[in-house]
Amino acid sequence: MEDIKTLSLDLETYSDVDLGKCGVYRYAESPNFEILLFGYAINGGEVYVIDLALGEKIPDDILNALTDNNIIKWAFNASFERVCLSYWLKKHYPYKFRSYSIPEDTVGAYLDPSSWRCSMVWSAYMGLPLSLEGVGTVLKLDEQKLKEGKDLIRYFCIPCKPSSVNGGRTRNLPTHDLSKWLLFKNYNIRDIVVEQAVKKRLESYPVPEFVWDEYHLDQEINDRGILLDMGVVKNAIIFDEKSREELTTAMKRLTNLENPNSVQQLKQWLSDHGVETESLDKKNVAALIKTVPEDQRDMLLLRQQLAKSSVKKYQTMHNTICLDGRARGMFFFYGASRSGRWAGRHIQLHNLPQNHIPDLADARSLVKLGDYDAVKLLYEDVPDTLSQLIRTAFIPRPGYKFIVSDFSAIEARILSFLAGEKWRLDVFENDGDIYCASASAMFHVPVEKHGLNSHLRQKGKIAELALGYGGNMGALKALNAVEMGLSEQELKPLVDSWRSSNPNITKLWWDVDRAIKEAVRLRTHTKTHGIRFYYQKGILFIELPSGRKLSYVKPKIEPNRFGGESVTYEGTGVNKKWGRIESYGPKFTENIIQAISRDILAYAMKTLRHCFICGHVHDEIIFECSKDISLKVICDQMGKTPPWIKGLTLRADGFETTFYKKD
Known part of the structure; x- marks a missing residue:
């Protein structure tokens, strides 16, 4: 048996919990979760599949490798494999399971992420798509992901509707279609083959070790999760339903429409009352309210309240919460490939509504108590109140407090510093x-x-x-x-x-524009304002002060609509489709500034990783700390300038709280 240095993994799993709605932590926590197929390859070699669903066993040396931190585990979207294997090992081989951190931490149910690597992160680092199929296509690999995969996953991995045709069963097993099952095993093998081909193609452009360290910290924060106050969440869902019923009834009374939620019917009703509008989106409704007669205004105000989509986040909280009351898996590492910033998942902490209610704590306790009438009486607009209270559903565990600390005007500081304004x-x-x-x-x-x-x-x-x-x-x-x-x-x-x-900032934009065009046109190295640009094997790299690089695939210079020239490159556009994207100096400057801001946040998170970070949003970190931790010490540490950008003045401010909020 050869020495195992790396293990490439791919799992096919079953659960009665909806992965898309609830996330991998809740999915794998279900008592009905199981691993069907365990695909692996040792040191980049031949791919094997263990058919767990039909009783095969994983060899001991492979089981031991899962908890051996000297063996690197690779997977595409590795957090899925790691979390699934954490629950599976605890259930089937509890004596082999090992976690990490200290007993007071809330990561104890999960395998240590420090020996895991994710080829999806590698793809993102290189500016490539975030799906295995997408990467395979863009890299024109010989082996591509099997297209039948989606149908096979639908057949074997999720519950099915009982019918007379399938004998009333709620799940398809391998024995129900052995030819499909054989194809599914091939699909499992092919995923590892494609993942290995991706790594081989990218091996000249390794992800720096310090970025892997950031990924491990990200996994730790996702494992830790944030406690939810389910009293607030459950009552908010009840209040929202009640309020929607009342608003719909009021709209019906006012308009005599069968379904006042129908955009078509409402537009027709407005038209019948002399008001023409192209759309009933938020902005249009707000503008119309200022100009239309009273009856229509009342109807539009009701429509505005009814359209508060942010209260759906309470339902998402309800879906994602784990058995210990914490929501996990909310942060997506390298989700924005242009800057490397984190993206939000599930509850989406990155786009929560702000709170402006002066007596936030009072409003919150009324919802927690379930006093709908008092909320309606005191705050009138129930959906808006619930929307402003979303942040407050996140709470520290008993005996702890939140410290919320953020950088003061970080992008403006970095922009001024780079430009020398x-x-x-x-x-x-x-x-x-x-x-x-x-x-x-x-x-x-x-x-x-x-x-x-x-x-x-x-x-x-x-x-x-x-x-x-x-x-x-x-x-x-x-x-x-x-x-x-x-x-x-x-x-x-x-x-x-x-x-x-701001003449120096304006100059910075066009210096960046010139440096990038020269690097692409002459396929050479250029530099301006301490930032390096170079073209290598069909990729434009921008090297940041931290040593991290931004990657732009297949850049070229093309005429633009203004009669000048722009740099274009391949990437995921606003419609989430892969295609050519046009850019220019100021836009590249934005990528650079946001990327440096992200690196400073990551640096602060690393220096404060011992303080139980349970969340972060753009330039803000949420700590769940014991009561004796000093706010000043945390803010001072967070405001320390990284050694790679000497001379930049940073400042972090924060506050202590018993529930999350925007100060």
């Missing part, structure tokens, strides 16, 4: 507020965050967020600048004055 750097150096300083420069009056002209700060913030990456009037409009009180006439002068007061 001195006046802005002075603002940061003196612990000033960049949004106030920007508003002050734009409106020529002093602006203080909680004082003089404080209402202008939001406009300064909008300008900062919209204009830092080459944005124009369209970008200001997209951030609701007009709704916030800026007139159409003000927008162009605002863009001009922002750019003229």
Whole structure:
């Protein structure tokens, strides 16, 4: 038997829990979960399949390898294999199962991720698709994923509807169709063959070890999960149903429509009352409310309340919660391949509604108590109140507290630092507020965050967020600048004055544009503002200060619609389809700044990994800590500048809380 150094794995599994709706942790926790096929290859060699469903056993040396941290385990989307094998080992070979961390941690049910590697992460690092089928196609591999896979998974891996044809059964077993089962085993083998071919093709571009370390930390955070207050969640779902019924009844009364939720019927009703509208989306409804007569306005206000989709997140919480009351698997490592940032999964912490209710704790306790009438009486708009309370459903476990700490204006700081925009750097150096300083420069009056002209700060913030990456009037409009009180006439002068007061940032955009075009055109190395760009074997690489690289596949220079030239590359576009994407200096600058922000967050998370991180959102970290941990110590540590970007001034601010919220 050869020495095992690496193990490539692929599982086919069954569970009565919906994987898409509930996530892998809840899926594998089900008492009815089982592994059907265990595919593996040792050291990149021949692929074997153990047919567990038909009674075959996994060899001892392979079982031992699963908990041996000296043996590297590879899989495409490895978190699925690792979590499934954690539950399976605990159930079938409890004496072989080993977890990690300390007893006080909540990761004890899972295998140590430190010896696991994920070829999906490798694909993402190289700017390739996040599906095995997609990667195989783009890389034009000889072996491709079998197309029949989806049908076979539907047949063997999920419950089936009982019918007279299938004898009333709720599940298809191998014995029900042995020829399909044989094909399924081939499918299992092929997945490992394709995964190994992907690794072989990418071996000249290894993922740096420090990125694998970030991946392991990400897996640890996903394993740890966040506790949910199910009293709040269950009552919010009940309140939402009750409120929807009331709103629908009120709309029926007002319109006499059979189904006032139907966009078609509502548009017709509005048209019959002299109001024409193309769409009933959020923005259009908000605009119409200001102009239509009272009856239509009342109906649109009801429609607005009914359309609050964010309350669906309570249902997602209900779906994903594990037996110990914690929601897991909410963070998707390298989900945004252009910057390497995390993406959200399931509950989607990255896009939770903000909370502005002044007495948040009171509103929360009324929902927890189940007092619907009091919530309706005191807050009127029930869906909006529930929406604002979503964050508060996350709580620390008994005896612990949350510390929520975030970086202050991190993207603006990095942009100013890279560009060498001195006046802005002075603002940061003196612990000033960049949004106030920007508003002050734009409106020529002093602006203080909680004082003089404080209402202008939001406009300064909008300008900062919209204009830092080459944005124009369209970008200001997209951030609701007009709704916030800026007139159409003000927008162009605002863009001009922002750019003229930030000449070095404007220069940075076009220096980046030139450096990238030169690297692609001449297939060479270029450098500007401390960032390296180079073209190698059909890929444009941007090397960041951390040593991490951003990858752009098959770049070329093509004419653009403005009569100039743009760099285009292959990637996943807004429609989630693979195709050519056009980019230019300011957009590449945005990728670079967001990527550096992400690296700084990852650096802070590594230095604070012993503090039970249970969540993070863009530039914010949520810690579940014992009561004696100091907020100041956490913020000071988080605000430390990484050694690879010396001279950048960072600041982190935070607060302590007994439930998650936006401060």
